[in-house]
Amino acid sequence: VGQENINTDIVTLSRFLTEEQTKYPDASGDFTLLCHALQFSFKSIAYYIRRASLINLTGLAGSSNITGDDQKKLDVIGNDIFISAMRGSGKCRILVSEEEEELIKFDEYPDARYAVVCDPIDGSSNLDAGVSVGTIFGIFQLPEELMGAGKEVGPEALLHPGTSLVASGFTMYGASAQLVITMRGGGVNGFTLENSLGEFILTHPNMRLPESRAIYSVNEGNSMYWDEWCNQYFHSLKFPEDGKPYSARYIGSMVADAYRTLLYGGIFAYPADSKSPKGKLRILYECAPMAMVFENAGGLAVNSRMERLMDVVPEHIHDKSGVFLGSKNEVQKVIDMYNKHK
Ligand code: AHM
Ligand code: MG
Numbered sequence: 151v152g153q154e155n156i157n158t159d160i161v162t163l164s165r166f167l168t169e170e171q172t173k174y175p176d177a178s179g180d181f182t183l184l185c186h187a188l189q190f191s192f193k194s195i196a197y198y199i200r201r202a203s204l205i206n207l208t209g210l211a212g213s214s215n216i217t218g219d220d221q222k223k224l225d226v227i228g229n230d231i232f233i234s235a236m237r238g239s240g241k242c243r244i245l246v247s248e249e250e251e252e253l254i255k256f257d258e259y260p261d262a263r264y265a266v267v268c269d270p271i272d273g274s275s276n277l278d279a280g281v282s283v284g285t286i287f288g289i290f291q292l293p294e295e296l297m298g299a300g301k302e303v304g305p306e307a308l309l310h311p312g313t314s315l316v317a318s319g320f321t322m323y324g325a326s327a328q329l330v331i332t333m334r335g336g337g338v339n340g341f342t343l344e345n346s347l348g349e350f351i352l353t354h355p356n357m358r359l360p361e362s363r364a365i366y367s368v369n370e371g372n373s374m375y376w377d378e379w380c381n382q383y384f385h386s387l388k389f390p391e392d393g394k395p396y397s398a399r400y401i402g403s404m405v406a407d408a409y410r411t412l413l414y415g416g417i418f419a420y421p422a423d424s425k426s427p428k429g430k431l432r433i434l435y436e437c438a439p440m441a442m443v444f445e446n447a448g449g450l451a452v453n454s455r456m457e458r459l460m461d462v463v464p465e466h467i468h469d470k471s472g473v474f475l476g477s478k479n480e481v482q483k484v485i486d487m488y489n490k491h492k
Pocket of ligand 2: 269271272273
């Protein structure tokens with residue numbers, strides 16, 4: 151490599167966050183500090199996932215989480231890393247994790263102004279096979295009246311629609327660790343973890359989804375449980391009246407399926423069905439953060455009633471929803487099929 155080919159002016163996530171902060175002259179820097187803690191948790195989780203088979207971290211941990219799934223050792227580790235990072239930031243007041251039935255409160259930081267929701271290791275059934283998994287996160291800002299010593303902060307502080315999120319994103323632990331982040335009203339930026347430097351490098355600035363792409367991603371083994379309109383929609387992709395049929399791609403890790411969809415376009419779906427009438431994926435820390443990323447990248451995200459996912463208000467922190475997200479024109483086809491059957 152000639153010396154002239156080396157980029158000596160790379161944008162790391164830290165630099166990116168600093169530059170973002172300067173756009174808000176009144177910013178306290180708290181959000182930036184919270185994001186630094188987040189990126190450390192992603193690096194740690196990436197590290198343990200990479201070493202999992204070597205240091206006996208695969209397999210079950212012997213306990214179940216609240217949705218009844220078997221917990222993996224790495225699930226437990228990812229969860230613990232995430233909780234410690236959020237506590238250590240001093241900027242997180244409350245945290246909801248998929249692996250914790252109850253909300254976690256950091257009462258030692260009554261002035262912290264952020265509430266964080268996360269799925270520390272999503273897609274963990276894939277872990278033992280070395281298939282990509284990911285961390286999903288969303289950040290809410292607490293209202294002034296909930297801050298300060300002596301104030302009680304409960305789950306109501308988090309039972310808000312995705313439109314209230316100030317930032318969200320995910321990290322996929324694949325061939326490399328890919329972090330995707332978006333802020334309210336902003337674009338979507340993608341970073342790749344450079345292992346030797348230990349830094350996330352901006353590699354995918356201003357990500358935009360292609361408006362159409364003939365790829366669908368769904369667990370088709372559930373089609374027996376789907377509604378009629380849903381079956382007809384997927385049938386129409388495989389047996390088009392004109393043109394070629396769609397390609398099927400399903401990894402079974404939402405983060406990995408969503409990341410591919412973000413880059414290539416297409417549609418990712420986990421519909422509500424007769425077996426899971428409320429769907430499988432959780433609103434607060436799976437659907438809403440993903441919906442925000444997809445909308446900010448020019449895509450669409452709706453639930454199984456074709457309501458905008460970003461507008462859905464969960465009643466409980468672990469509530470679930472059906473989900474369809476992807477390229478604008480692909481999600482529109484779902485909406486059209488649903489309306490035709492109404
Ligand atoms: P998890 O949070 O218990 O890992 O479950 C969520 C995962 C998603 O990553 C993925 O989209 C989906 O479950 C796959 O479910 P299925 O195995 O039913 O296709
Ligand atoms: Mg999950």
